[in-house]
């Protein structure tokens with residue numbers, strides 16, 4: 475499965491959500507989008523945005539001060 | 551069956567836009583939300599910075615509202631375009647640096663462009679006549695509709711009955727009789743409607759959807775514009791204005807001193823773009839220098855930062871100064887005494 479990484483380091487919410495949203499607009503269904511963030515707010519906001527817009531949250535994890543959120547792009 | 555009509559609702563995260571959207575959903579309209587990020591929005595950022603705020607619930611109110619409504623939410627980054635609105639508002643500012651009327655016009659214009667692109671039929675907002683002294687008055691309602699270009703595609707469900715009929719009402723897409731006639735500053739009608747629709751845990755409209763209404767923040771932003779001789783700003787500037795103590799010993803530079811650990815951590819992220827000072831011999835905050843400094847200035851800033859360190863009463867404090875090129879050297883200073891810091895340095 476294709477993986478698409480988005481660097482959201484140093485960005486504060488809601489910028490990480492906006493970056494994920496804008497990336498997903500151009501990506502085919504099934505793509506895994508991995509956002510690497512430093513604002514812990516992203517751990518809540520990206521999953522909330524994904525739920526609302528019908529994309530599947532695959533995982534959230536914390537890795538050495540970075541917060542990683544993986545979302546699978548849904549069909550339109 | 552008639553075609554299902556589609557509306558986009560401006561979602562701020564507050565109660566009014568939540569209600570406006572629900573009322574229209576309840577009339578069988580397909581509603582999606584749009585939320586604009588100007589860079590000055592309060593929620594989202596601040597919780598990431600201050601340590602004491604980190605345990606607070608990290609909720610983005612606009613996302614939360616959309617989830618309550620079961621609607622999609624599109625968040626638009628308007629940071630760059632917003633500079634025009636903020637630095638040159640046709641209708642002026644409110645009590646602080648909030649250009650609310652221009653801001654509303656701008657957002658509705660963006661929403662209008664959005665519905666044209668996406669094939670939606672009309673726009674809804676939670677505006678209420680008389681709710682806000684600057685932007686939500688009887689006279690401003692047509693200004694927002696006209697200047698945004700949305701005209702009669704803009705429907706305000708909470709006060710529609712006090713306003714001329716809009717296209718969605720005339721066409722019978724929505725039933726005007728089931729809309730509302732709220733007016734004035736009272737929040738009671740909204741709270742009653744919220745209760746009747748079963749909403750309880752909504753964000754209280756404390757008046758703060760953005761930093762521009764905050765007096766302290768406005769003072770710092772004005773200072774920045776004055777020192778630079780222009781009303782421009784970058785994203786980093788507006789973020790840094792939310793953090794730390796800002797002291798300006800000279801027109802040429804200011805010093806941003808973290809007030810606690812969370813702020814020091816946040817400022818760390820900006821070290822590469824600014825000369826900075828860190829206390830070495832004692833515990834102390836990180837300080838960034840915004841502007842151009844001479845050798846003499848560096849000494850003075852060192853003494854100032856030492857004042858805010860745990861070595862404030864020591865005879866000598868050692869600090870590390872790093873310039874823009876990344877070169878670090880040691881400073882040995884005697885911390886400033888409180889009386890040596892003029893009150894007007896503090897912005």
Ligand code: SF4
Nearest residue numbers: 648649650653759760
């Ligand atoms: S408070 Fe801020 S975001 Fe809200 S209308 Fe005024 S300027 Fe715009």
